[in-house]
Amino acid sequence: MSPEPLPTTLDVRKAAARGSVISGAVSLSALPRLRDALASGEGSIQAQCAFGRDEENRSIVTVTVSAELMVSCQRCLEPMPLTLASENLLAIVGDDEMAKQLPAALDPWVVEGEQGDLWGLVEDELILGIPVVAYHDTETCKELLDAYRQPPATLETDGDNPFKVLEQLKSGSKQQEN
Ligand SMILES: [Zn+2]
Known part of the structure; x- marks a missing residue:
């Protein structure tokens, strides 16, 4: 993926109509909610957002995130590296009411107005991806x-x-x- 930064925001419906694929790096220091769940501010995050439309003509985005982060080992409480990789398909909707009408298999991304917060989206994906408890391998611990x-x-x-x-x-x- 590109070492260039991922745009922080984007006109997501235009991107869906064009089938845009946007990728780049996201700064951990700009994601305070994620930082709170980590042992340190060290790490790197790469993300790709592939926009398009599904067979129902809904605006969708496939978010692919890979990250190297530091979390606390729940056995010895020392920091440990964690590699996260996730891919998620989301439907772009204008409000919570539209989100409720989606099929259960499709997660909503609520974007009020034109500009979607790409960095916030990546942050949400990573927060969901962090395991509740993480341990070193037995020997290291x-x-x-x-x-x-x-x-x-x-x-x-x-x-x-x-x-x-x-x-x-x-x-x-x-x-x-x-
Ligand atoms: Zn440990």
Whole structure:
């Protein structure tokens, strides 16, 4: 795909009538909702929007997104790279009412007015594509966890050892009973 930036907005119905295919890069720093779901601002996003009409003469767009992002591993909480690739066919509609009339298999892209927000569309696709939980492969994750645990002796001599606190609480309550 092109290293040039994807246009941020586009006259989507004109693009559908022409069968335009638009591709380019999207800046992660411009997508705050996506950034909130990530471990860091590092990464790259490429997208392609192929416009056209279906057999019912609806304006449609096929959105293809590929991205390299950083998310938090839910086991060791360290950042990990995530590669996302998705393709989705959407029908371009003017409002929510038209969206409801679409067949169930066709997702709506609501564009009020002429200009569709292409970057917002790509952001939505990526937010939907991020897995709810992501893990390192077992070996990488284990190495990171092991690195945290060293040296193991520190925990046992810790003055705030929760087990000791528990013992003190127990003996304290016994004394009160007596
Ligand atoms: Zn991990």
